[in-house]
Amino acid sequence: MLNYQLDQTFAALADPTRRAMVERLVTGPATVSELAAPLPMSLPAVMLHLKVLEKSGLVQSEKAGRVRTCRIEPRMLSQAENWVADRRAMWERSLDRLGAFLDSPENET
Amino acid sequence: MTRSVTHASFTITRHWKASPARVFAAFADQQKKDLWFGGGAEWTPVSRSFDFREGGKEHAAGRWKSGVVSKFDCIYLDIVPNERIIYSYVMHLDDRKISVSQQAIELHADGEGTKFVLTEYGDYLDGYDDAGSREHGTNFLMDALEKSLGN
Numbered sequence: 001m002l003n004y005q006l007d008q009t010f011a012a013l014a015d016p017t018r019r020a021m022v023e024r025l026v027t028g029p030a031t032v033s034e035l036a037a038p039l040p041m042s043l044p045a046v047m048l049h050l051k052v053l054e055k056s057g058l059v060q061s062e063k064a065g066r067v068r069t070c071r072i073e074p075r076m077l078s079q080a081e082n083w084v085a086d087r088r089a090m091w092e093r094s095l096d097r098l099g100a101f102l103d104s105p106e107n108e109t
Numbered sequence: 110m111t112r113s114v115t116h117a118s119f120t121i122t123r124h125w126k127a128s129p130a131r132v133f134a135a136f137a138d139q140q141k142k143d144l145w146f147g148g149g150a151e152w153t154p155v156s157r158s159f160d161f162r163e164g165g166k167e168h169a170a171g172r173w174k175s176g177v178v179s180k181f182d183c184i185y186l187d188i189v190p191n192e193r194i195i196y197s198y199v200m201h202l203d204d205r206k207i208s209v210s211q212q213a214i215e216l217h218a219d220g221e222g223t224k225f226v227l228t229e230y231g232d233y234l235d236g237y238d239d240a241g242s243r244e245h246g247t248n249f250l251m252d253a254l255e256k257s258l259g260n
Contacts, residue, residue: 083233084117097145102127
């Protein structure tokens with residue numbers, strides 16, 4: 001359960017469009033059209049990305065009349081999930097540095 | 110203090126162009142490991158020891174910009190050159206023991222490169238009220254974002 005949720009969260013953030021959407025929502029709620037405006041894609045494509053973000057628990061949206069408003073879901077991770085996510089993030093960062101080292105000229109020999 | 114244990118596991122998979130032998134060396138050779146292990150630029154090493162063999166121990170402590178000292182103590186339990194490393198480790202933040210974990214590193218040849226799989230089984234200790242780590246935890250999303258945006 002824990003792993004499943006975290007995998008979805010990291011997968012959701014693995015896409016630049018979705019990261020751009022999350023970055024926008026961190027500054028405050030936005031309608032779907034506001035979210036879509038700076039993105040070089042159709043509204044249906046944006047809706048698909050929004051679905052992934054909602055499924056991951058990062059974002060919530062609700063419809064009022066014809067307007068759907070999206071907001072970041074700050075309590076998306078339980079404390080236990082936070083605990084593990086933090087540890088995982090620590091290793092992800094170390095492995096980023098390891099990957100950079102493996103690609104570097106000093107690792108040629 | 111409320112005593113509690115959260116049991117959890119996670120897996121991280123990476124694909125690298127470097128051969129399994131090179132990836133293994135990045136764990137087995139302290140000089141190489143020091144180039145990537147620890148906390149990067151925001152982390153200043155405080156104490157270090159390294160004895161990479163079955164039954165051998167490794168220690169790495171360092172101070173974060175916040176002043177918190179994190180400490181990693183591990184014992185190597187299984188080493189198969191270029192293929193597998195399994196160790197148990199304990200993490201401290203200042204004097205507080207925050208986790209006891211076992212980690213398996215598996216290296217699989219993947220063309221000329223390596224498929225790398227890290228699996229951690231952890232016991233995360235005594236709740237989440239430690240101000241430093243809790244704040245860090247809730248910020249993980251922002252860290253991931255920052256990283257993705259190239260800082």
